[in-house]
Amino acid sequence: MIDRRGFFRLAAGAGTASLAAACQWDGGDVVRPRLLDVSRVNDWVSEKLLYSPTRLAREYASAARTANVPSYFISQTLPLLKDPTAWRLRVDGLVRRPLDLSLDDLMRMPRTTYTVKHHCVEGWTAISTWHGVTVAAVAERCELLPAARYARFASFDADYSNGWDLASAMHPQTILAYGMNDNPLPPAHGAPLRLYAPTKLGYKMTKYLVSLTFTDKRPGGYWEDQGYPWFAGI
Amino acid sequence: MADNILHIMSDAPRPLVKRHHWIVRFTHWATLVLLIGMVASGLQIYGAYAKFGERGGPYYVNPFQDAGFPGWSRLGGWLAGGLNWHFALMWGLVGVGLLYLSYLVASGEWRSLLFRRRDVRGAIAMQQYYLHLRKDHPPQGKHNPLQKLAYTFIVLLGVLSVLTGFAIYKPVQFSWLTALFGGFQAARYWHFWAVWVFVGFTIVHVVLVFAVDPPSFKAMITGWYRGRFPSHD
Numbered sequence: 001m002i003d004r005r006g007f008f009r010l011a012a013g014a015g016t017a018s019l020a021a022a023c024q025w026d027g028g029d030v031v032r033p034r035l036l037d038v039s040r041v042n043d044w045v046s047e048k049l050l051y052s053p054t055r056l057a058r059e060y061a062s063a064a065r066t067a068n069v070p071s072y073f074i075s076q077t078l079p080l081l082k083d084p085t086a087w088r089l090r091v092d093g094l095v096r097r098p099l100d101l102s103l104d105d106l107m108r109m110p111r112t113t114y115t116v117k118h119h120c121v122e123g124w125t126a127i128s129t130w131h132g133v134t135v136a137a138v139a140e141r142c143e144l145l146p147a148a149r150y151a152r153f154a155s156f157d158a159d160y161s162n163g164w165d166l167a168s169a170m171h172p173q174t175i176l177a178y179g180m181n182d183n184p185l186p187p188a189h190g191a192p193l194r195l196y197a198p199t200k201l202g203y204k205m206t207k208y209l210v211s212l213t214f215t216d217k218r219p220g221g222y223w224e225d226q227g228y229p230w231f232a233g234i
Numbered sequence: 235m236a237d238n239i240l241h242i243m244s245d246a247p248r249p250l251v252k253r254h255h256w257i258v259r260f261t262h263w264a265t266l267v268l269l270i271g272m273v274a275s276g277l278q279i280y281g282a283y284a285k286f287g288e289r290g291g292p293y294y295v296n297p298f299q300d301a302g303f304p305g306w307s308r309l310g311g312w313l314a315g316g317l318n319w320h321f322a323l324m325w326g327l328v329g330v331g332l333l334y335l336s337y338l339v340a341s342g343e344w345r346s347l348l349f350r351r352r353d354v355r356g357a358i359a360m361q362q363y364y365l366h367l368r369k370d371h372p373p374q375g376k377h378n379p380l381q382k383l384a385y386t387f388i389v390l391l392g393v394l395s396v397l398t399g400f401a402i403y404k405p406v407q408f409s410w411l412t413a414l415f416g417g418f419q420a421a422r423y424w425h426f427w428a429v430w431v432f433v434g435f436t437i438v439h440v441v442l443v444f445a446v447d448p449p450s451f452k453a454m455i456t457g458w459y460r461g462r463f464p465s466h467d
Contacts, residue, residue: 024278024305024308024309024310024311024315025309025310025311025315026310026311026312026315026318027315027318027319032315032318034322035315035318035319035322036318038318038321038322038325039318039321039322042321046404050404050407050408051407052407055406055407057406057409058406058409066288066289066290067290068289068290069289070289117418119405119418120283121282121313121317122282122283122313123279123280123282123283123422124283124289125288125289125418125419126288126289126290127288198406199406223314226314227314227315227318228313228314228317229317229318229321233404233406233407234403234404234405234406234407
């Protein structure tokens, strides 16, 4: 009985799958929410079972750098600050000491430099050198409260933002980068300050940063809210 | 007289024998449906960056470089949709694969499917038969040695697909696995090529079923077989 009924279900499934393939189906109103549910399960597996907070991404020699690394932004035109000297990174949320950090403030903190491979969700990879200050160092400076479980990174590139789990944000290779390939961070790559982490897919690395907010509620993000995997740790 | 008896015997209806357990039939057809979904969503994902190699090249040899696969062959509509289908169907395909392998082990049926060293001689004989270098069909059990080779190979291809997929999914956490396949881009490359081997296997598989042993198609649906080959070793 099981198998006969199973076969009917299979036949229906096969029909649906071919139809689905035929129209590049995203699942529609019925299946798409289920796919997103599974994506949350995969986030959980990735974060809780497959992620090591101490495992470091491989570093490369600077000679291995990729010549032309593509970049993108959401705004119609390249996001530029009207007055770069007035720029501050706002650090707030579940912290004892909210901060407004200038680029000089960040540059005076201990600097982390590495040459790593960038993995884009599209499938391309490129090697670059980045330098900046670890998010962990900023968290220490603002005196993070124990209730904090997530970090939200917001930008001045339209409404682009990302939500991160705290463990990934505190990873020793997760930095607020103000330099690329030994030079100041170029506007195309998120000047004056961007998030960088070789342990995440590129779309998790917020560029054109304006704020870092620690919360106890999982923040969404620009691509994540449209269906891309939220955790995106690699 | 003896000729007569033989004649009668060969014309007599062959016995109907139970050939495939429902687990084998279920996992067989479920694999087909899930694999179609995995390939279609995979082609959607491939379209986001249709080449292999570090940005700026050099790129791996690939006849499909920069190719856009037709809409009917893709599932998901856009990259995120393709990814979500791929990472959801993945659970089904791995689950079905593990169910199938567990059944083979528990039932002992792996013995009639696993290609082993002693099957080499028989495989050569079968190949000679197919190339008309030998007239008579070599005696066989449930599966001939070439079938064993094919069914062992396809399981290994499934394992390769899962491992290369994992190497692409977590290239930092499982960097040793990614390195084993030659790095992230090489793992993508092998993951992609596994697709075409699966597709080629399926075409040859279907052609052989209908050309050599059509009753085996019915057997994979109902479980019962009435054909020219033995159903048990």
